[in-house]
Amino acid sequence: MLDPTGRYYNIFTGCIMGGAFGDALGFPVEFMQLSEIVEHYGRQGIVRPEFGPNQRMMISDDTQLTLFGMDGLTQGLKLRKSGAADADAEIFLDLAYLDWYATQQSRIHYAQPFTAVYSDHRLRAQRAPGKTCMSALSQQFLADQGSGQGYDLRRRGTLEAPLNASKGCGAVMRAAPIGLMLNEENQNLNRESVCLTAAKAAAITHGHPFAWLSSALLAEIIHRMTYRRPADPTLERLTANAVYQVEQEFRGVKELPEFIALMEKAMELAANGSAKTGESLSKLGKGVTAESTLAISIYLALHYQNDYFTAVHAAVNQSGDSDTAGSVTGNLLGAWLGYEAVSSQLDCVYGMQDFLGQHLEMYDLLLDTVRRAWHTAILGDI
Secondary structure, three states: OOOOOOHHHHHHHHHHHHHHHHHHHHHHHOOOOHHHHHHHHOOOOOOOOOEOOOOOEOOOHHHHHHHHHHHHHHHHHHHHHHOOOOOOHHHHHHHHHHHHHHHOOOOOOOOOOOOOHHHOHHHHOOOOOOHHHHHHHHOOEOOOHHHOOOEOHHHOOOOOOOOOOOOEOOOHHHOHHHHHHOOOOOOOOOOOOHHHHHHHHHHOOOOOHHHHHHHHHHHHHHHHHHHOOOOOOOHHHHHHHHHHHHHHHOOOOOOHHHHHHHHHHHHHHHHOOOOOHHHHHHOOOOOOEHHHHHHHHHHHHHHOOOOHHHHHHHHHOOOOOHHHHHHHHHHHHHHHHOHHHHHHHHHHHHOOOOHHHHHEOOHHHHHHHHHHHHHHHOOOOO
C-alpha cells in the first residue's frame, strides 16, 4: 500500500492529534459537573485550554494509553513481518498496556519493556490513571516481584473469562489505533475482524459487554473512515454500516440489543436538526460509562461533522467524563476531517499558527509515534 497524496497520513495524524486535543481540553474539568464548569468558566464552559507547569496543554491517561497502544501495534507488526513473533493483535496491545502500567508504578520489577515510547520519561507522569485499568493490569504481575519473572499474560482478562464487570470508559478511550492500523490489504495483524480485535483488547481490563462493544464499534467506525470511505461516502452511512457490522459480529450477546438501540438513538438525534444539543446529550446517558460516552461522541460527530472544535467543545462541557468524551469525539472527527482541517480550525479559533504544535504537550512524541505507525501499517516498513 502506498500513500502518494498523504491521505492516510492525514487521517492517522488527525485521529490521534484530534483525540489528544479533546483529551487535553477536557482534562481540567474531568471530575466536574456541568454546573461547576459553568460557575468556574462562564456560560460557554471551558473554551480556552488550561496550561500546565510546562506551559502546554496537559494530556491525561486517555492519550497515554492511546500512544502505548499505537506503538504496541507498530512493534507487533514489525515482529510479525520479520517472522520474530506470531501472536494475535491483542497480545501486542496487552504488552503495550503493561508498559503503561509500569510507568505508573515505581515498585514493580520491570526489566523488558515492549514499546519504544516506554523510554520517554514524560509518560511517567500520573494523570488520574483509571482505577479499573490499573487494577486489571496489576493482575498480570506475579506476587513475588523479587523473582524477576515479571508478568504472566495468561492472567489477562478475556471475553470468555472477564476480570470484572466494569463498563467504564477506560477501554473505549484507547481503541482508535486499532481501527487505524489494521487493514486487509497489508494483512497486518488482521486474522480477525477489526471489531473483534478491539473487543478482545478492551476485555483485558473491562469485562462488561458494553465496554468491549463500545471499543469494537469505535474501532470499526475509524477503520471504515480510513479504508472504506469510497463505499461509505457519508458519515451517516459509514456509522450505520459500522453499527451493523458490530451487530453481526456479536450476535447472541444478550446485552447487544440494548447497546445497538442506544447507538441508533444517537444517530436519530443527530439527524433531527431541530433538537438542541444539550437536550439530545441528556437522552444518551450521563457520559461516565463506555456506551454512553461513545453514544455522545457519535451524536456530536454526526451533528457537527464539519466543525471539529464545536463538537469537542460540546463533548467536554458536560457532567460526564469530559476528557474521554473529548478524546473519543476528537478521534472520530479527527479521522473524518484529517489533521489539516483540524489544525486549521484550531488555528482559526485561537488566532495563531500551528496552535497544536506550539501548545499540545508531547506533540513531538505524538507525531513521532504516528509517523512510525503510518510507516509500518501503510507503507509496510519494518
